[in-house]
Amino acid sequence: MNKKEKLEMLFREFPGVGPRQAGRFVHALLYKNRNYLEELSRLILEIKEGTRKCQRCNRFFQENNQNHICSICGDERRDRTKLLIIEKNPDFENIENSGIWNGLYFLIGKNLKLTEKEPEKKINLESLKKQLENNPVEEVTFALSLTPEGEQTKDFLWNFLNPLAKELNFKITELGRGLSLGSEIEYSDKVTLTEAFKNRK
Ligand SMILES: [Zn+2]
16 A cells, blocks of 8 residues: 555545545645645644543543543533533534533544444443443433434433433433434534424423
């Protein structure tokens, strides 16, 4: 495999990037000057410095302190009786920017692939269980995208949480009317999200 092909393989690991797009990225880089390429390489190398993963919600955050938990999880004004299960950071940003959620979050990182054979290994179930045991809530709400992967992930987690819900006495809900089939949380607008949150069931 030559360098160009290797780089294409690396780009293909990005969300939503297929072989043709990866090829276009590599092609575009060939037209960039040295300064651009140096800055890009440097920023890629530094992206993880100063970025930490919250030990409570799994969110990546950059803050100027040494806390192990992010400012949302540490904020006493948030409603600690409610936990929202979402997929990833961009979903968090979209929901948070729309100002419709005042509870806490739990990020699973990535929805399960439809071909996933060992789902229990792909989602940190122990961490989720521990959060719920250590920080009891009254309601756990699923806000996963209405895609086949999102639905499958929701069903899997719902089954996992059901016995725990009885034991720890919380209810499980999901976003309701508002979101249409195929809707991705990351790209949903505020009106749609507000409606879906209000109608959670
Ligand atoms: Zn957090």
